[in-house]
Amino acid sequence: LFQPGLQSQAPALTVAMATRVSKLRSRLHRLFSKVGVPDPGASAKYLLAHCIGQRTLTREHSRLELTAQQLSKLTGLCNRRLQREPLQYILGEWYFRDVSLVMRAPVFIPRPETEKLVDLAKQCWSAVGASSSHPHSLSRPRLFSEVCTGSGAVSVCLLRDLPQAHCLAIELLPEACHLTWENCHRNGVSNRLHLINASLATPGLLGRAPPLSLIVANPPYVPELDMRQLQPEVTFESPVALRGGGIGGLGVIVQLMDFADARLATGG
Template sequence: MRLLSSANLKHVLQCWTKKFRSQNIPDPNSSAEYIIAHVLGKKTLFGVKLDTVLSRSQTDQVNSLCKKRLTRMPVQYILGEWDFQDVTLKMKAPVLIPRPETEELAELCSDTLGCMSTREGAVFLEIGPGSGAITVSLLKRFPELQAVAVDISEEACQLTRDNAELTATSDRLTIIHGDFMSSQVFMNLLRVQPFCLAVSNPPYLTTKEMESLQEEISCFEDHKALHGGEDGLDIVRGVVLRSSELLQPGGQLWLEVGESHPPLVEKLTADPDTWKGYSKQLKYEKTVTDLYGKPRFCQLVQSS
C-alpha cells in the first residue's frame, strides 16, 4: 500500500485500518491506532487531532510497522513494549505477552501480600515469569519484599531481568534459569525457602487447544510456555507438589489455569496419594473467576 510522503493522521489511520480489515487482521482499528500513536511518541491517539500531519519519516515508520502487523505479529512485539498495571514493560518474541488475566492474577497476589501481618524481608516466588510482569509489579508495589523468579526459557529470564532493571527492582530479585522440575533448581530453591507466596501462570493449554491457536500466538509465542500436555495439567501438577515444600506455614500458591482445571486441581490436592513422598501439603482454598466469568484462578494454602 502506498501513502503520500506526508499525510494527516486521519488518512493514515483510515488507510491502514482498511488494509488490516481486508486482510482479516484482528482488531484492525486498534492495531493501527497503537502503531501510529507509538510513532508519535504517545500511548494512544486520545487527544491527538485527526488533522495532525505526519512527516515523511513518521509515515514511513508507520508503514514499516504496519507491514509487520500484516504478518500477524502481535502489536506488543511490534512496539517492543506494553503497559502492565502501572508500569511499561519491554516485550520481545517469543516470550509470552501478558493477558488481562495476568493482571488479575497480579492483583490477587497483591491482595494476598497486603493482608500479611509482616512482609519485611519476606520472599515470594514466581514460577515461569515470562516477561516478569507479575514479579516486577509486585516488587514495585511492595518495596520491603524480595523475589525469586524461575524460568526454563533463557529469553524469558533475560526479559525479566531487563524489566526489573527498567523498574528499579533488580536489586531485590534473583532470577534462576532452569527447569522448576529439575532437582538442581529445586535444591537451590530449598536453600532460599520458605516463601511467603508462590505464583505461577504455567503452560495449561491442552494438546487439542494448541491446534486452534490464532496465528498471532501460534507463529510468534513460545509453544513450550503454552502447552500443558494432553489434559493441560502436566506442569500444573508439578508446580502444586513442589510448591508444598517451599512455602512457609500459611503461605499461599496462586495459579492461573484453564477453565476446566480448578475442580481437577482441587481433586488432586484432596487425594492423600498425591502427597506420598512429600513432607508437607497444600489445601485447596478457593476458585476465583476471571473478568469473563470463567473459573480461572486457584488459591492453595500451606496447611502443615
C-alpha cells in the same frame, strides 16, 4: 489453522496513501479489519501513535501530517502487523497496569486478565503478613516466588507495590529470563529479584532458600492438540510458554502443585 507459509498473501501497505493522522487511522482500521487482524482499531491507533512519538492518540493528534520518514516507518510496522505479528512485539514496549515493559519475541505477552492475578497476589500477601505470629516476621525479608515468569510483568508490579518483598523468579526460557531482568532493572526493582533459569522439575530447585510466603504463577496450560488451533499472533510466542504438557495440558500445573507443597511456608 494458521500456516506461516501463507503470511505473504496478506496485502502489503504502501506509502502511496494519505498523510493526515485521522485519515490514516481510518484507512488502517479498514485494512486490518479486511485481513482479520483482532481489534483493528487498537492496532491502527498504537502504530500511528508510535510513529509520532506518542503512547496513544488524542483528538489533538488527528490533524497532524506525517513526514515522509514517519510514513515510511509506519509502512514497515503495518506490514508486520498484516503478517499477524503481535502488536507488542512490533512496538517493542507495552504497558501492563501502569508499568512500562520491554517486549520481544518469543517471550510470552502478558494478557490484560493477568492484571487480576497481581491484585489477588497482593491480597494474599497482606493476609499472610497479618496472620504471621513469628516475633521477627516484620524484620525479616519476606519471599515470594513467581513461576513461569515470562516478561516479568507480575514480578515487577509486586516488587514495586510490596517494598519489603523479595522475589525468586523461576523461568525455563532463557530469552524470558533476560527480559525479566531487563524489565525489573528498567523499573528499579532488580535489587530484590533473584532469577533462576530452570524447570520446576529440576532436582533440588531453590536449594536452602527459606520457605516462601507466596507463590504466584500463570503457567502454560494449552493441550498439545489445541496448539494447532491458536490465533496466528500466538504462533510468534514460544511453545514453552503455551504448551502445558501432560494429560489435558495440566503437566506444568501438576509440577507447580508439587512445588508449592514442598516450598510454601505454613500459612502461605
